[in-house]
Amino acid sequence: MFVLAELKDTIRIAPDQFHLKLVEAIRDEINRKLANKVLLNLGLCIALKDIVSLKDSIILPGDGASHTEVLFRYIVFRPTIGSILTGKIRSCSREGVHVTLGFFDDILIPPSALQHPSRFEEAEQAWVWEYPLEDGAKHDLFMDIGEPIKFRVSREIFEESSPIGPPKTDAQQASTSAAASAAVASSQQTEVKTPYRIVAAINESGLGVLSWWDQQNQGAEEGDENEDEDNIEYENDEDGEGAYEE
Template identity: 35%
Template sequence: MFILTKIADLVQIAPEDFGKQSHAAIEDNLNAKYANKVVQKIGLFICLWDIVWTSEGLIGQGDGYANVNGKLTVALVECRMVVFRPFKGEVIVARIASQTRDGINLATDFFHDIFIPWTELPEGSEFDSQEGLWVWKVDEQEMFYDNNEMVRFQVLSEEWHDQTPSGPLDMADQPASELLPPYKITGSMKAPGLGCALWWEE
């Protein structure tokens, strides 16, 4: 579910941060830039793990910033970041956020774009329009997928959507409701042991 990814980058330390230890200032800047952001084809950056190597800071002309150059040909800041990117087939625990006829939306404490389509629910599952919940009918019992319930699901696929704006007119013409999330996970709760965790407790 979590991986370590090594990156190299240019870090600018503002004059007001000169009083900090250099590694602390670099760590604060890297966390501010990457934490809780999705990078295409890499995943959701959680936090800095460690700093592998960094060069001395260089004061630029005219701005007073200390520039630690991340280019391989000059000076290097290398670090490892904790990234959320589950692998296909991995079983994860999440919480039911909402439900529609199309399926169930799940969320963890830090990631909210997980979807279970109705075709990936166990056989015998039906949508109760009055309750607004999915229910699994098995052996004359009704097992409800209650909102805020903890569930286990298996990762089926991931989707990436580039959110780089192509221009102000294009962004104005597209309603906010139609904007796709930068990173989306599709899962399944068909297999035994998946679904609401309470169902499988002794």
């Protein structure tokens, strides 16, 4: 789920940070620059592991800050395809089940990757697995918000996201009509992309909401206990007292 990525970057340390040790200042700046950021085709950056090497610091003309080329290792979240993770259901929609890991929310289980057959309940805003029973009936198993869920990573999607431009000034907004402003806002919203997404699946045995399998395991254990009780025979001894024998 987590990997170590070796990266190289030139780190700028502002003059107001010169009172710190160079390594400490560089650590703080690297984490400020990368923590909780997505690097294209690499993953979600979590925290700095260590600094491998530092080159000489230089001060460029017209800039009082120091610039240091740094080779470092960073902890990155990027689960391998096929790995099994456990998260919580964040929400449900017709697009599928949205799952969160607490620090990463962009996980989607599409309808085609849910247990079959499943349906979406508009009133409950939840997906339901129509679990088949032995008598041919079906038992509804709901995928409720907040439920722990186990899933398999089936695909990852990286998209290059770029800024949509600075916001308009008051004068520019006054010069445009309300309809034009609404159209611009709508187009800007559609341009916002998620830089890193995970597509997951639960359409196999043992995956899905954890409480489903807990209930089945409890039912199996109760069945075993009942079988053990059926194997116990009650007999009377010569004194008329009862004795249990297996």
